[in-house]
Amino acid sequence: MSQLSWAYLNRVVEGPSRPLQQLLDAGRDADEIARGVRRRATWIGELATQTASRHNWDRAEQDLADAAAVGARLIHPGCAEWPLAEFDRAFGFAATGRSDHLRSYQADAIPPHVLWVRGMPLDQAVAQSVAVVGTRAATRYGHEATRQLVQGLATHHWTVVSGAALGIDTVAHETALATGGLTVAVAACGIDRTYPARNGALLDRIAAQGCVISEYPPGMNPQRHRFLTRNRLVAALTAGTVIVEAAWRSGALNTLSWAEGLGRVTMAVPGPVTSAGSLGCHERIRQGRAQLVTGADDVRGLLGAIGALDVAEQYELAYAATPVQSLTRNELRVFDACAPGGSTAQEIAAGAGLPLPLAVHLLMDLARRNVVRLDGTAWSRVEVSEG
Amino acid sequence: MSQLSWAYLNRVVEGPSRPLQQLLDAGRDADEIARGVRRRATWIGELATQTASRHNWDRAEQDLADAAAVGARLIHPGCAEWPLAEFDRAFGFAATGRSDHLRSYQADAIPPHVLWVRGMPLDQAVAQSVAVVGTRAATRYGHEATRQLVQGLATHHWTVVSGAALGIDTVAHETALATGGLTVAVAACGIDRTYPARNGALLDRIAAQGCVISEYPPGMNPQRHRFLTRNRLVAALTAGTVIVEAAWRSGALNTLSWAEGLGRVTMAVPGPVTSAGSLGCHERIRQGRAQLVTGADDVRGLLGAIGALDVAEQYELAYAATPVQSLTRNELRVFDACAPGGSTAQEIAAGAGLPLPLAVHLLMDLARRNVVRLDGTAWSRVEVSEG
Numbered sequence: 001m002s003q004l005s006w007a008y009l010n011r012v013v014e015g016p017s018r019p020l021q022q023l024l025d026a027g028r029d030a031d032e033i034a035r036g037v038r039r040r041a042t043w044i045g046e047l048a049t050q051t052a053s054r055h056n057w058d059r060a061e062q063d064l065a066d067a068a069a070v071g072a073r074l075i076h077p078g079c080a081e082w083p084l085a086e087f088d089r090a091f092g093f094a095a096t097g098r099s100d101h102l103r104s105y106q107a108d109a110i111p112p113h114v115l116w117v118r119g120m121p122l123d124q125a126v127a128q129s130v131a132v133v134g135t136r137a138a139t140r141y142g143h144e145a146t147r148q149l150v151q152g153l154a155t156h157h158w159t160v161v162s163g164a165a166l167g168i169d170t171v172a173h174e175t176a177l178a179t180g181g182l183t184v185a186v187a188a189c190g191i192d193r194t195y196p197a198r199n200g201a202l203l204d205r206i207a208a209q210g211c212v213i214s215e216y217p218p219g220m221n222p223q224r225h226r227f228l229t230r231n232r233l234v235a236a237l238t239a240g241t242v243i244v245e246a247a248w249r250s251g252a253l254n255t256l257s258w259a260e261g262l263g264r265v266t267m268a269v270p271g272p273v274t275s276a277g278s279l280g281c282h283e284r285i286r287q288g289r290a291q292l293v294t295g296a297d298d299v300r301g302l303l304g305a306i307g308a309l310d311v312a313e314q315y316e317l318a319y320a321a322t323p324v325q326s327l328t329r330n331e332l333r334v335f336d337a338c339a340p341g342g343s344t345a346q347e348i349a350a351g352a353g354l355p356l357p358l359a360v361h362l363l364m365d366l367a368r369r370n371v372v373r374l375d376g377t378a379w380s381r382v383e384v385s386e387g
Numbered sequence: 388m389s390q391l392s393w394a395y396l397n398r399v400v401e402g403p404s405r406p407l408q409q410l411l412d413a414g415r416d417a418d419e420i421a422r423g424v425r426r427r428a429t430w431i432g433e434l435a436t437q438t439a440s441r442h443n444w445d446r447a448e449q450d451l452a453d454a455a456a457v458g459a460r461l462i463h464p465g466c467a468e469w470p471l472a473e474f475d476r477a478f479g480f481a482a483t484g485r486s487d488h489l490r491s492y493q494a495d496a497i498p499p500h501v502l503w504v505r506g507m508p509l510d511q512a513v514a515q516s517v518a519v520v521g522t523r524a525a526t527r528y529g530h531e532a533t534r535q536l537v538q539g540l541a542t543h544h545w546t547v548v549s550g551a552a553l554g555i556d557t558v559a560h561e562t563a564l565a566t567g568g569l570t571v572a573v574a575a576c577g578i579d580r581t582y583p584a585r586n587g588a589l590l591d592r593i594a595a596q597g598c599v600i601s602e603y604p605p606g607m608n609p610q611r612h613r614f615l616t617r618n619r620l621v622a623a624l625t626a627g628t629v630i631v632e633a634a635w636r637s638g639a640l641n642t643l644s645w646a647e648g649l650g651r652v653t654m655a656v657p658g659p660v661t662s663a664g665s666l667g668c669h670e671r672i673r674q675g676r677a678q679l680v681t682g683a684d685d686v687r688g689l690l691g692a693i694g695a696l697d698v699a700e701q702y703e704l705a706y707a708a709t710p711v712q713s714l715t716r717n718e719l720r721v722f723d724a725c726a727p728g729g730s731t732a733q734e735i736a737a738g739a740g741l742p743l744p745l746a747v748h749l750l751m752d753l754a755r756r757n758v759v760r761l762d763g764t765a766w767s768r769v770e771v772s773e774g
Contacts, residue, residue: 014720014740052742053733105716144661223723225716248706270657270669273681274531276706282657285672286679294660294669319635319663329492329612333401336610346440353401355439 005034006076006114007060011217012037012051016108016229019046024113030076059217066218071207072118072191077111081121083237087111090236093263108229109261111236112215116191119211125184129159130299131234131241131259133252134168139277142245145269146171149244152296154181158303159210161186161238163230164203166196168244168252177205184237187214188230189222231255232262239303240265242293246280253280256290265302266290323371330354334362335371335381342378392421393463393501394447398604399424399438403495403616406433411500417463446604453605458594459505459578464498468508470624474498477623480650495616496648498623499602503578506598512571516546517686518621518628518646520639521555526664529632532656533558536631539683541568545690546597548573548625550617551590553583555631555639564592571624574601575617576609618642619649626690627652629680633667640667643677652689653677710758717741721749722758722768729765 009030013020023033023044036044037051038058044051064074075082094109115122132150134142150160150172160176162169164185176183185206187195191214194200206212215233216226231251235241235258246252246268259266268290271278284290293299327335330352337343337351337359349359363379366372373382396417400407410420410431423431424438425445431438451461462469481496502509519537521529537547537559547563549556551572563570572593574582578601581587590599602620603613618638622628622645633639633655646653655677658665671677680686714722717739724730724738724746736746750766753759760769 049742050740053736053746054740057737108716141659141661145659148661221723223719224711225719225723228716228719249708249712269660270665270672270679272528272532272659273656274528274535278657279681279706282679282681285657286685292657292669292673292679294666298673319666321636324611325636329495329615332612332615333610336612349440350444353399353437353441355436359440 002030002076002078003064003074004060005030007063007074007217008034008058009037010074010114011057011059011063012054013047013113014050014054015112015215016110016232017047017050017113018107018110019044019050020113021110023047024077063218066190066192067116070118070192072116072212072218074114075117075122076114081117081123082115083123083126086126086237090262090264094261105228105232105258105261108232112233114215116214116216116218117211118191118207118213119209120182122184122211122213125159125182125211126161126237127159128157129161129182129184129238130303131161131238131255132168132172132244133162133234133241133255134172134244135246135250135252135277136165136167136169137247137277138167138171138245139275141271141275142168142277143171145271146244147175149242149269149293149296149299150175150181151179153299154179154183156296156300157181158296158300159184161234163188163227163234163255164196164199164206164212165251166199170199170202172244173202173206177209182210184210185212186230186233186237187212187222188216188226190214190216190218190220192218193220193222195222227251228254232258235259235262235264238264240267240299242267242269242299243281243284243290244269245271245277247276248279248283250280253284256284260289267293267299267302269293323369327366327371330358331362331366334359335366338372338379338381340380342375342380344377345379348379389417389463389465390451390461391447392417394450394461394604395421395445396424397461397501398444398446398450399441400434400500401437401441402499402602403497403619404434404437404500405494405497406431406437407500408497410434411464450605453577453579454503457505457579459503459599459605461501462504462509463501468504468510469502470510470513473513473624477649477651481648492615492619492645492648495619499620501602503601503603503605504598505578505594505600506596507569509571509598509600512546512569512598513548513624514546515544516548516569516571516625517690518548518625518642519555519559519631520549520621520628520642521559521631522633522637522639522664523552523554523556524634524664525554525558525632526662528658528662529555529664530558532658533631534562536629536656536680536683536686537562537568538566540686541566541570543683543687544568545683545687546571548621550575550614550621550642551583551586551593551599552638553586557586557589559631560589560593564596569597571597572599573617573620573624574599574609575603575613577601577603577605577607579605580607580609582609614638615641619645622646622649622651625651627654627686629654629656629686630668630671630677631656632658632664634663635666635670637667640671643671647676654680654686654689656680710756714753714758717745718749718753721746722753725759725766725768727767729762729767731764732766735766
């Protein structure tokens, strides 16, 4: 019975619905509320207005059948796989009103009442997950940056959540799949719809190696306002959101704002300033609303993954200093004063503008470190590397 | 007489010299100090050690003649064109020790005692100036980003100061010249030396449309330690330093550290994360040690140029919202529910999941703004633009 009631409510109440949430919070169950809506009971309050034009759309059985036909199930807060901890944390944060970035979307900062799911248990899929989103009008650079980022994330067992849109989203899902990682697509239309049309095969592969989920009943069209409310789920389900390529008015920025409003980690990948493709990323970094990340290691560092090396440490390893780069300024003066053919200590002291005893002391020390060498009375450099 | 004394001191004391600075601060003049150094007077204190191996290098007349031969003059703190305000502000800040980023270079955080100058009066050249520096191993992207940046700066009468090195520095100088702006090159070798060798013609053009300056006496070789101390002048003379492309160990980062230690504005241009060329820029932005800038408008905004538009305002103008992008969520629901062939208000209310009176109210409002249109009983969208 409960599944039918949830399906009915999902059809007649377009989420997110605060009146429905309030009734659930007050302890009413789905069966009771569905009955109330059908009968226009006075106790449903505001929900009567929200369902005024749809309450007689009673298609619950058909919706469940349509979903089952594509291998999808309906889950609700009573289900074991409901990502309760994620939703509680995200929407609990939003309720504190600590972020002023939700603006006109504040009213939507509540969990979905149900989700339609194709694939593995949702709670497991998102247990260690990060959102990777970006522009549909992706450049070659955006593609490459996304591939590098997602390869690193998937390799380290981070589930990549995105919106299955063309461009960056598609590259993110595809790379996660190719790397053998889990990935979750949050659709802005019915779970049985294929949108964008050309991503049908991709969505099937995501369902087989993660989940495809939707807040909307079967058959629903993807519409602009649904993209915006869908974005809150992408942000809410994940520990943080990374935007890769987003121009000034990219929808991906809306997802980032949701992450901010829901208390998640917000990150942006920089790009060439010679194209407008990364303007949105740069602007958020500049405003201090997103942290600059250059790859998976940065993201893992920010999300606090165990075993993530500090990024500066990694760079120190990857781009090791040459012995000459490690010299102090006085050591450099002495080193620089060694002529290619060899110089006496006196010549070096004068060339370096240092007193002879100090120059000799420094030379001896450099010799111990094999940076200079003494042959007879001539000091010379062991190795010349470009500084 | 004084010019000869300054030239002598410049030859035998390799700057920056704190003992020399202390004698000058104590009121000794150049003639007196030169005499003291020549005679190894006890009152010159530490300066005796610093000049131990060079005090008998008395080539002042020759040095002045060598400089004059390339059209260069010697200036010192008593000269009208000495950039006193810039040095006082920069090294005064460093003396407060408010920045811990000078590290091993703290001892060098003092002004030069003289400068050799080819070109226009230095104080005028740097009165409104910004440093633009970067890697010698510049990519095509680095070239293009530098060109765009410097064009905007030169157009708005900002003098571009750099180090005349190959790569980004060269592009910065050349673009400033091509844009008709002023530019200043700070050399790490004698003013009569051409370094890098292939930049001889460029240095001549800089001297004709700005200045070439050096802290070192004629004939001095460019050496590693001189690049590092030269960098402090690039930072000290300018209101801020921008790095464009700098890998993990780029010398340009040293200039940026100097700017930080001298209380100047520190800025970095981001770039592709798919190459290592901008690693240094990204790292400084991430550490909060440089502000992300995408072009001249950002730089001018940070340096507080009069008339600089707020960058966000400019983007708002450049990437105007479409009427649909400006809709509220409920307006979008109504707009999205208008079918291409036209829909009745009842259909729209049901499609949008909104009560009929609210839907009608929103439709009327959208019609006033010419976003939807009513023909008979059919509402349709006036314009469909991609969100």
